[in-house]
Amino acid sequence: MKISSLTLSHSNFPIEIREKIAINREQAVGILSDLRFKMAIENALLISTCNRTELFLATEKQERGQEILEEILKQWMHERQFSIPGEVDELILQHHESITRLLRVASGLESQLLGESEILGQIRIAIELSEETQVAGSVIRKLWEKALRCGKRVRSETSIGDGALSLAYGALKVAKKIHGKVSGLHYCIIGAGEVAELVLRHLQEIEGAKITILNRSEEHAEHLASMFGAEPGSLEDLPSVLVNTDVLISSTASAHPIIKTDLIRKVLEGRPKGLLLVDLGVPRDIDPAVKELPQVFLYNLDDLARLIQENLTSRQEAIPGAEEIVEHERQQFQVWIVNQQLQPAILSLRKSLEDASEQELDLLRDELDAETHQQLTVLVRKLLKRALHRPTKEFRATSSQWSESFVSRIESLFKQETFEDEEQK
Template sequence: MAIIARLLRSHFYHRVDCNLWVSRAMKINCLALDHTILPIEVREKIAFSREDSIQFLSQFRHRYQIDDALLLSTCNRTELYILAKNSHIGFEILDSILETWQQERGFRVPVRCAAIHPHKVAVKRLVRVAAGLESQIIGESEILGQVRVAKELSDEAGVSGKVILRLWERALRCGKRVRSETRLGDGALSVAYGALRIARKIHGSLDGLSFGIIGAGEISELVLKNLEGVKNKKLTILNRSPERAELLAARFGGEAGSLDKLSATVSKSDVVICSTGSQAPILKEKELAAEIVNRRKSLLLVDLGLPRDIEPGCGNLPQVFLHNLDDLARLIEENLDERRNAIPEALEIVDHEAHRFELWLSGLRSEPALLALRNAMKEACDLELELLKDEVDSETHEHLRVLLHRLVKRVLHKPTEDLRSQGEDLEPRFLQRLESLFQLEDRAEGEDSS
C-alpha cells in the first residue's frame, strides 16, 4: 500500500484536469408558463404544435449549442427544461427566450421570477407535472401521455441528452406510481368529464342527444369513452384526416368525416365538443350565426382546444352556450376534495423520485474524479510491475498483476462510494478528501523511511 500511495501521490495530482469538472457545474433550469400565471387567451399564444416544437428545439440547439432539452406544450402549460453549463447561464438563456416570446407573440408575464426556475425547483417541477399535481384538474391522466410526447419531440430535434432523459424517466415513473399507489387520480375528473357534466346541466340528460366530436386525438377519445353508457345518442366524429375519425367511429359507433362537414354537423348537434390542435379557430362567430338563424333548441359548444377552436364571440349568440378549458376547471373544482386528500401521499412519491434523480446526478458529476483515480491507481500498479519484470518469472509476474489489480479494486471500493455520495460538496474538497481517505502523507513518509 505504501508503494501505491507513493505513486498515487506523484502521478495523480498532476493528472486531474480541471476540464473534468465542467459537468459538475451543469444545472437544469426551466421556463414554466402555465395556468397559474396566465389565462387561456394568453396560453394559446404560446402553444406549440408538434411541428413548431421540433423546429423550435432544433433552432435552440444550433443557437445555444445545448443538446439536452425538453419542451412540454399542452392546454395548461408551455414549459422548457434545459441543461446549461451553470444556473446563471441557464437563467440568461431562458430569460432571453421568454423576452423573445413576449415580443413575438404579444403577451407579458406578470411576475418574471415566477416563470424561470433554478435547478432544484426545475427538477421537482417536472416530476410534479407528471404526477398531475400541477394540472388545472389535479390528478388528471392526460398529462402522462403528453410528457411521453415531449420526449419524442426532443428525440426528433436532436436534444435528447442523458441528464434530462433520466429526469424524464423519473418523472414518468413518479406519474405511474402516484396513479397506482394513491387516490390522486380516482374519480372521473377530467376535461372530458367536465364537458359532459356541463351538457347534463344544460340538457338535463344525455340520452337521445346528438353529439359532434371535432378532432380525433386523445381528448376526443376520452370524451367518447365517457359517452359509452349514454342511450340512443347520435355521434358524428370529424377530423382533418378522416381516416382517424373513421377508426374512432368504428370503435364507438356513429358517422365519420372530414372538417368539410363541420357546418352541417354543428347544425344537427345538441352538443359540439372541439379538440383539434388547430392554430386558429375552426368555428367562427359569423359562420355560426348564419347556421343557427332558425334554431329553436340550445346548442352547447365545449372548446377543449389550445389554441382555442371556437371564436369567443360564438358564446354571445342566442341559444348558444360556450365553455372553454378554464370554465371546466372552475366547474369541477368542487369535486376535488377526495383527490386533495391524496396530495401528501403523492408528494412523498415526488420527493422520493426527485431525490433518486439527484443521487444519480451526483454520481454522474463525480465520475471524472473516479475515472482519474482509477487510472492513476492502474498506472501505479503497472509501474511497480514493470520494476519487477526482470526479477520474477512470467507466471509469478502475472499472479502479482492479478493480485495488485484485485487489491486496488478492493481499496477503491469504499472511497468510490464515498466520493459518489458527496454530490455538490465534492469539488471544493476533493484533493483534501482524497489525501484523507488514503493517508497519502503518512504512507509516503513510511515508504521513504524504509
C-alpha cells in the same frame, strides 16, 4: 450540470395568453434545433400542451441556462405579442425548483385537473422531440425517466387519480344540466387528435349516444370513427351536422377559430333546443363571441377546470402523499446528478491507482515467470477493486455533503499525481 426551466402555465396565464404561447410540433422542433445548433445545448426538454409551455435545460453553469431561457422568453413575447404580469425571471426556475417542477407536472400536481393522467403521454412526446433534435442528453433523459417514474408512483400509491375527473366528465356534467340526460344525445367531435380520442373513450360508454367525428382530414376521422362506432365526416359537413347536435366538442390544432358566430346563428334558426359547445382547443376553436347567442352554452378549458375543481376533495387529500413521493424522487435525482459530478473524481482516483499498480507490475515482468506475473496481476487488480469499493460507495452515498470545490479538488489532485508520476518516469 444544473437544471433551469421556463414555466408558462394555466396557473399564471389565462387561456387568452396561453393560446398565444401554444407551440405546435413543428415549432417545438424549430426551438429545440436552435438550442442544439445555435446554442450548443445537449440537454433540453420542451413540454407544450393546452395548459402549459415548459422548457427545461441542463447546462454546466446555472447562469447560462437562465440567460438562454430569458432570451427565449423575450423572443416569444416579441414574436407572439404577449406580456407577462411580473418580471421575466419570475418565470425562470433554478436547479432544485426546476427538478421539483417537472416531477410535480408529471404527477399531475400542477395540472389544471388535479391528478389527470394525460400529462404523462405529453411528457413522453416531449422526449421524442428531444431525441429528434439531438438534445436528449443523459441528464435530461435521466430527469425525464425520474419524472415518468414519479408520475406513475403518485398515481398508483395515492388516490390523486381516483374518480371520474376529466374534461369529458366536466362536459358531460354540463350537458346533463342542459338536456337532463347524457344518453341518447347527439355528440359532434371536431378534430381527430389525442384529446378527441380521450373524449371519445368517455362517450363510448354512454348508452344510445350518437357520435359524429368531423376532421379536416377525413381519413383520420374515418379511422377514429371505426374505432368508436361513430360517423365520420369533413369540416364542410359542420353546418348540417350542427342542426341535430346537442353537444359539440372541439379540439383541433387550428391557429384560428373554425366555428364562427354567423355559423352558429344560422344553425340556431333551425334547431329545437339548447346547444352546448365545448372548446378544448388552444388556441381556441370557437369564437368567444358565440357565448352571447341565446340558447348557446360555450365552455372552454378554464370553465371546465373550475367545474371539476368543485369535485376534487378526495384528490386534494392525496396531495401531501404525492408531494412526499415527489420529494423522494427529487432527492434521488439529486444524488444521481451529484454522482455524475463525482464521477470524474472517482475515475481519476481509480485511474491513478490502476496506473501506479500497472507500472509496478510492469517492473516485475522480467523478474517473474509469465504465470506468476499473471496471478499477481489478477491479485493486485482484485485488491485494488476491494480497497476502492467501500470508499467509493461511501463517497457516493454522502455526495450531497461534498462541495463542488472539494470534488473538483480531488479530481485535479489525482490527475496531477498521475501527471507527475508520468513526468518522473
